[in-house]
Amino acid sequence: MTPRTLPAAAWRSPDARQTAANVGRNAMLLALLCLLPQAARAADQAADPLHSVMWEVMQRTVLQGQPAVFDDRVKVSLPRQVEDGQRVPVSVDASALGQVDELLLFADYNPLPLALRMRPLRLQPVFAVAMRVNQATPVRAAARTADGVWHVGGQLVDAPGGGCALPTATRNSTDWGTLLGRLYGRVWQQDARQRIRLRIMHPMDTGLVGNTPRFHLDTLRLSDAAGQPLAELALQPPLAENPLFTLQLASPAPGPLQVSASDSDGNFYHGRLQEQP
Template sequence: MRRILIVIAALVLPAMAQAGEPDPLGSPMWDFHAAQVFEGASYTFDDAVKVELPVVTENQHVMPVTVDARALGEVRRIVLFADLNPIPIALDYRPLAAEAFVATRIKLDQRTPVRAAVLTADGLWHVSGGWVDAAGGGCSAPPVSRVKGDWADHLGEMRGAAWAEGEETRLRFGFRHPMDTGLVENIPGYNIDTVKVRDAGGTLLADMTIYGSVSEDPSFTLIVEPKVSGKLDVAARDTNGLEFSGSLDAATGRRLAAARP
């Protein structure tokens, strides 16, 4: 019996130690977000997850962030979140047949840690990030298209390109959308909530769940390996059930078509 207990302790204690790592950023919301994102799974703070952030954001409505977790091997999910945002999670990316790399732009409502949590095939979460200084109101001020009043005229318009880089294909695309957070008076929440990328054969390469803290007119950069030589189809859906889609030619880099609802 004693030997059994020793074996159990040897298996359980390392996981408990990982789950109890102190937050290197000292965030007051870390324990809450760790419980929500990891749901009891083990995690570790890992510099192998490269998160590119500005130290100070020039525009709290549009802050660029790049996550590169290719050094970790097989990655199942990448969750991007800002601890002190009223809508903390920006995106949940599943690189099914793509590289563990994603770049986008998000809103910040105040100075906050911005992090990427990366789930590897062994069930361990790897976390990295940093503090970003930002003025207030990134999530609680109306988007530019709402102020101009022309958002409906361009809703769902797609732009983007795909091009080869060595043995990889880099894909950059975006949709016109107000990405309303629901935190502005008299403007309900309204955002793109899913994005899917497929190759010419219909294979799902990448699948994203998107939240309202992603910036207005959201854009994304992904990497596909091995190199794709044909058409790539990008489809999005918003919280009103509207669907938007377009295609990119990975051989020429040209945008082939875009469809609005």
């Protein structure tokens, strides 16, 4: 019988063909897996409009891993560039969200990121204050709504280094023995709302300057004449020395407003703000 030559492919068994297909599919999967980390990093960068490598850390530490979305309705206004990183004016307006349960101010690249935590209660979710920044950084505000979601807005600021770790020009020249805790402020009517400006004299030491321990205001509470709370703030060292707050009441509160504050050394301060024309 004459031998018959078969094409090379005919000599492959079904198992061999399946093995070849598996090898091709595995090679494709391996290539896709190699690309996944790069794709994930690109997605993370695209998610944060400020493209900060610290955003995930901020969400995990400052926002405690709770749900967060970037939202243009949380408006953060500050200079694009500053020469003094120890006093950067920041204003935040989250009133477009409606009811806000909590409001935060923080800077990604600060050694102490969180500057302020505010429960607006009867105030508008709006404030202005000056803070320290240690270098160029995103400065963000996060507003938590009733559903537990943080709505985040922010802006980049270009600043010189050391705003949190250098002594202020007035630290050793101010008579803190007589000025510490002194309150200055006023309340006035603006349209249908009351506007509040309040300064508290305090060095707000971060503890990052050599031979100067951490010493800062840690609470601030506003109440109406009957003692009913209007707002509660938890304050942190990144706020600028002698912090000046601008706040806004949703509706006028009768009588003089009461102010109480405390600092990290257990000192307590009290005052009243009268409405002025």
